[in-house]
Amino acid sequence: MATTHVKEMKTLTEHLGKHQLKLTRQRELILGAFLRQEHITAEAMYHQLAKSDPHLGLATIYRTLNLFCDAGLAQARHFGSQTQYDNIAHKGHHDHLICTNCQKIVEFENEEIEQLQEDVARKNGFTITTHRLELYGLCSRCRH
Amino acid sequence: MATTHVKEMKTLTEHLGKHQLKLTRQRELILGAFLRQEHITAEAMYHQLAKSDPHLGLATIYRTLNLFCDAGLAQARHFGSQTQYDNIAHKGHHDHLICTNCQKIVEFENEEIEQLQEDVARKNGFTITTHRLELYGLCSRCRH
DNA sequence: TTGAAATTGATAAACCGTATCAATATCATA
DNA sequence: TATGATATTGATACGGTTTATCAATTTCAA
Structure with a gap:
């Protein structure tokens, strides 16, 4: 993650700094996983990350994905009864x-x-x- | 309602006939209210119609708006956390x-x-x- | 290193829409 | 018009998704 998503990491840390928020292990982990996908639901990411960190809570994933939206890295899209979080970078002009x-x-x-x-x-x-x-x-x- | 929305009323009754469904007082009431708007949520219609019929249930409104979707009079759209029911007649404006x-x-x-x-x-x-x-x-x- | 402040995980609660079901209304048929 | 099979209703329980709560923990500026 560290070397491949430098730009997004910078966008996030800038947002964090601007709002007196902190960079945590969980936020780094979730960012890495998020950037690997084009779009994902909180629930799907929860299961996906259970292997890396069995104690990572679902609420933390929701909070973090919403944070990514605030930071401009993600975009929430309501589809059916669930929320898809789109990767802005991947999305581009599609x-x-x-x-x-x-x-x-x-x-x-x-x-x-x-x-x-x-x-x-x-x-x-x-x-x-x-x-x-x-x-x-x-x-x-x-x-x- | 009766005189102004003849066409939509016909569309609905045709759908009802085709599927062995019945025309009820509630369905007429909800159709009249629905056609007056460009789009509305079930909750909003519930409050709006409370004056005309205080005993009209929220479930009936959901059921009826979904029926309108089946009949081709409405279209459901997920916006934020709620479902907006769009009036097809006003379509293109959303x-x-x-x-x-x-x-x-x-x-x-x-x-x-x-x-x-x-x-x-x-x-x-x-x-x-x-x-x-x-x-x-x-x-x-x-x-x- | 310290400590104020943000974050986390666990879970309760809120929220929206659907399913259930006994009572009632509709309408094809007689 | 009266009948009765069947669809519908209203009330509410329920299920799935997301957010709020809160004590314990972690972050990071000083």
Whole structure:
């Protein structure tokens, strides 16, 4: 973790410093695990990290993932009854096409749409830091 | 209600007939209230209808809004920790600009973006039934 | 090294939506 | 219109997800 995610680690420590928060073993551990994924739920991470640290509590994972959201490293997305925490770095400019029948997810990128989003934001006096675009429907297989 | 929402009433009764379901006083009442809004939560409707019918149960409202989804009159959308039921008739109006500092939400609609979304979906063999577009950033007041 | 303050783990509680079930309302049929 | 099979309702228990609580522990500035 230490050598591969220097940038994200810096983003986190800067956020911590700015808000009088502390860097803990658990936060480092969770950050390392989080950055390895594109998106994950708190529950999934709980099971995944049980091997590394059997005493790591679920509440700590929720708290930490929410902290990552505050720090701008993660983004919470409510899907069904659960919350997915998206890795901002991995996400980049990928938007999603999601099949509501088989749950298949196709990533896409569209520069024209991004541009129009900027236009909309500017017209309303907003400065965009991130966005989320999800198209729900049926994939070709499930339509039949 | 009776005279203004004839079309939606027909859609509902057709769905009811097709599935051996019955038209009840509660379903009529909830339909009338629902069609007056662009989107609403079950909880909000519960309080809103308490005046018209103090004994109307929350479970009935959930059941009925889900029924409207099945009938194609409504669409459920997970927003924050709650479920918003969108009025299909008003569809296309539920994209959002969200200020990450003050939580202000501005709704917008952009026909060009919608069109491009259709293009992307078609290229990937998808048929879109709904979508979610949220732009996160700072509003003009919070940027300063 | 010290100690004020933040964090943790365990778990209780809150929250949202669904399941259950006896009582009631609907509506096709006679 | 009256009947009765069946769908619906309201009240509430329940289940899953996330947050709040709090004593014990850890962090880190001085």
